[in-house]
Amino acid sequence: MSNRYYSSLTKKYIMALMGLFLFTFLVVHLSINLLLVFDPTRVLFNEAAHFMGTNPFIQIFQWVLFAGFAIHIFYGVVLQIQNWIARGKGYKRKALSEESIFSKYMIYTGIVIFIFLVIHLGNFFVLKMQGRVPEFEHTANAGMEDMGLLVVNLFKNGGYVIFYVILLLIMGFHLDHAFQSAFQSIGWNHRKYTPFIKGLGHFLAIVLTAGFIIIPVIIYYR
Amino acid sequence: MDLKLKIWRQASRDAKGKFVDYEVHNISSDASFLEMMDLLNEDLVEKGEEPVAFDHDCREGICGMCSLFINGRPHGPDSAITTCQLHMRKFKDGETIVIEPWRAKPFPVIKDLIVDRSAFDELIQAGGYISVSTGGVPDANAIPVSREKAELAMDAAACIGCGACVAACKNASAMLFVSAKVSQFALLPQGKIEAKERVQKMVAKMDDLGFGNCTNTYACEAECPKEISVTNIARMNREFFVAKIS
Numbered sequence: 001m002s003n004r005y006y007s008s009l010t011k012k013y014i015m016a017l018m019g020l021f022l023f024t025f026l027v028v029h030l031s032i033n034l035l036l037v038f039d040p041t042r043v044l045f046n047e048a049a050h051f052m053g054t055n056p057f058i059q060i061f062q063w064v065l066f067a068g069f070a071i072h073i074f075y076g077v078v079l080q081i082q083n084w085i086a087r088g089k090g091y092k093r094k095a096l097s098e099e100s101i102f103s104k105y106m107i108y109t110g111i112v113i114f115i116f117l118v119i120h121l122g123n124f125f126v127l128k129m130q131g132r133v134p135e136f137e138h139t140a141n142a143g144m145e146d147m148g149l150l151v152v153n154l155f156k157n158g159g160y161v162i163f164y165v166i167l168l169l170i171m172g173f174h175l176d177h178a179f180q181s182a183f184q185s186i187g188w189n190h191r192k193y194t195p196f197i198k199g200l201g202h203f204l205a206i207v208l209t210a211g212f213i214i215i216p217v218i219i220y221y222r
Numbered sequence: 223m224d225l226k227l228k229i230w231r232q233a234s235r236d237a238k239g240k241f242v243d244y245e246v247h248n249i250s251s252d253a254s255f256l257e258m259m260d261l262l263n264e265d266l267v268e269k270g271e272e273p274v275a276f277d278h279d280c281r282e283g284i285c286g287m288c289s290l291f292i293n294g295r296p297h298g299p300d301s302a303i304t305t306c307q308l309h310m311r312k313f314k315d316g317e318t319i320v321i322e323p324w325r326a327k328p329f330p331v332i333k334d335l336i337v338d339r340s341a342f343d344e345l346i347q348a349g350g351y352i353s354v355s356t357g358g359v360p361d362a363n364a365i366p367v368s369r370e371k372a373e374l375a376m377d378a379a380a381c382i383g384c385g386a387c388v389a390a391c392k393n394a395s396a397m398l399f400v401s402a403k404v405s406q407f408a409l410l411p412q413g414k415i416e417a418k419e420r421v422q423k424m425v426a427k428m429d430d431l432g433f434g435n436c437t438n439t440y441a442c443e444a445e446c447p448k449e450i451s452v453t454n455i456a457r458m459n460r461e462f463f464v465a466k467i468s
Contacts, residue, residue, distance in 0.1 A: 007425050008435045009462045079435045083393035086434030088327040092228075092241065093320040096294035097390045097441035104392060104439060181438040187463055189456030 008082075011075050016185035018072035019178050023204065025065055026175075030211045033151075037218050042148030046136045049147040053128065073114060080107045102177040109174035116167040123154055155219040164216045172209030179204055223249045223310055226318040227262065229274055232331050235338075239331065241320075255298060255308040256281060256288065275334040281306040283447065286382030289389070290335055291322040296386035296445045304384060304447045324385050326394035328431045341431045342383050342399060348427035349420035350403040352412055371409045378405035380448040387442035387450075393434030398442035400424050401458035402450045408461050418465035425462055 006014070032052070035045040052058050102109070127133055127150065136146035154160050179201030183189070188197070224247045232239030246262050253261075256278050263273035279287035288305040292298035298308045313319060323331050328341040367375075379402070387398035404421050407413025413420075436455060443452045 007462075008429050009425050009459060010466070012435060012459070013463065079437075083395070083434040083437070086327050086394040086432055087325060087392070088394075089325055091291060091294065091322055091325055092230075093291075093294040093322065095390065095392065095441070097296075098444040099392075099439040099441040103437055106437060177438075184438045184452070184456050185436075185459060187456050187458075187460030189453045191453075 008079075011079055012185040015072060015075050015079065016182035018068050018075075019182045021068050022072060023175070023179065025068070026208050030208055033215050034211060036148055036151060037215055040222065041138060042136070042146065042152070043138060045148040045151075046144055046146060050144045053145070053147075069117070073110070076107065076110055100177055102173045103181065106174060106177060109170050112167065112170045113174055116171070123160075124150055151215075152219055155216040158220065161216045161220045165213050168209055168212045171212075172205050175208060176202060176205035223251055223313070223315045225249060225258070225310075225313065225316070228318060228320045229335070230322045230331075231274070231334050232323075233333065235330055235332055239334075249310055251309070251311040253310045254281070254306060255290075255292070255310065256306050258310055275332075275336050277336050278306060283307045284382065286384040289324050289337065289339075289384060289386075291324060291389055293320055296324070296389040297384075297447055301444070302447060302449050304382075307447075324389040326385075326388045326433070328394070328396075328433055329385060329388065337385075339383070339385050341433070342385065342396075344431060345396065345400060345424055345427050346403065349416070349423040350407075352407065352416065354412070365411050367410060375406050375409040378402045378409070378450065378454050381406075381446075381450050382448060384447060386445045386447060388433065390441040390445035391434065391436075392439060392441065393437055395436045395442070396428050396431075396433040397436040397455050397458070398446060398450055398452065400428050401454040404458045404461055405454040408457065417461060418468065421458060421461040421465050425458075 032045065032048045035048055036042065039045060124147070128145065128147065133145040133147060133150055136144045136149075155164075180194070180198045183194070183197050188194075224245070227244040227246060228241050229244060230239055231242045244262055244266075246258060246265070249258050249261065256276075259274065259276060266273045277287050277289050279285040281288075283304045283306060286304070288297075290297070290305045292305065292308070297303060297305045299312050300308055321335060323329075323335045324337045324339075326337075329337040329339055332338050381399060381402040383399065385399070388394050388396050391397075404417075404424060407420060408417045438452075438455075440452050443450065
């Protein structure tokens with residue numbers, strides 16, 4: 001945890017770069033998931049899932065992704081503990097300084113996302129790893145798993161839909177601060193471009209959150 | 223104006239402090255905040271009580287000596303001013319004002335509302351200088367500096383080192399202070415020579431002293447009496463990266 005290995009700024013660089021990397025993962029993840037909305041026969045989604053589950057490059061890259069999550073979470077926790085220690089005795093009167101709202105709760109939204117991630121992996125990834133996904137019947141490609149059915153079955157349960165919507169909203173709050181913050185951490189703050197980066201951050205947070213949320217909602221009502 | 227005050231009292235560095243309630247009466251709304259504190263202290267002295275210790279010096283917003291976390295904000299409920307420039311008209315008659323010292327591990331309380339800010343001196347000693355003999359005043363324009371760079375350097379150099387950034391930051395981070403110092407030198411040709419060394423030494427010192435990490439909440443910028451911009455933090459991050467990889 002000490003700063004002997006990495007300075008505070010190096011840790012922030014790592015946080016920012018891993019965070020931006022996780023953004024690209026979310027974009028890919030959402031693009032594939034949306035196939036379920038546009039194609040109720042699940043053929044496109046299952047083919048995409050099959051590709052992701054069998055392509056050797058993606059199989060290796062999957063571990064890079066896990067490492068990305070692990071590093072981002074590890075340094076997030078380390079930095080936060082250092083930050084709590086740095087304040088020492090707190091203020092009696094709640095701090096009223098003007099600041100970006102979601103930036104104050106990154107550790108808490110982060111913890112919620114982590115819990116969500118564990119449950120989410122349990123809902124899909126673990127079942128797949130255990131080979132408990134039924135075979136897809138509507139395709140010529142024999143042996144393809146019906147990952148789409150897993151999703152549809154889960155989201156026929158209203159409780160899960162509400163759970164996913166709430167957790168995804170919290171993820172959206174995390175993302176809203178994250179994007180522009182990552183650019184600031186890697187030293188990109190420019191009179192001309194920063195307003196665009198900030199706008200893009202809000203846009204991405206809204207689009208990713210809304211995109212992920214409509215999937216369980218549409219499946220539930222379909 | 224009549225006001226109720228809730229003030230942090232702590233006899234010494236190691237003593238256990240507590241909040242003590244006071245009342246002040248007939249305060250002019252045109253009085254400065256520190257004048258109100260002076261009146262309170264005169265009262266306390268007359269009653270034979272220990273006056274409240276607080277930092278102050280120039281009382282015109284230049285020296286960076288005054289501090290005070292007033293009603294949840296460093297330098298109180300106004301922007302771009304120091305506590306000595308705060309006026310009582312910013313408060314309502316009968317209001318309760320909570321006055322606390324800066325809270326940060328590297329800024330220990332010495333007495334009452336006075337904290338030890340020598341951590342900032344140590345940061346300057348770590349690299350916030352140019353190690354050349356300055357000699358006489360050089361001719362104007364002997365070293366060309368673009369107007370834009372000169373303005374940015376001057377904006378960064380406006381920092382008075384009061385510590386409001388650390389006090390406001392939820393992480394007690396000194397990034398705005400350090401980045402202002404790094405920037406004011408890095409932007410000018412005289413400071414560029416030692417820029418790489420400087421940023422690394424100052425960041426290492428900042429970490430050693432136990433300041434928190436920046437989470438880009440920008441509370442520092444909102445509370446800085448000299449309106450130092452967080453673009454300086456981004457500049458320091460760039461300077462640090464370049465120094466590390468080269």
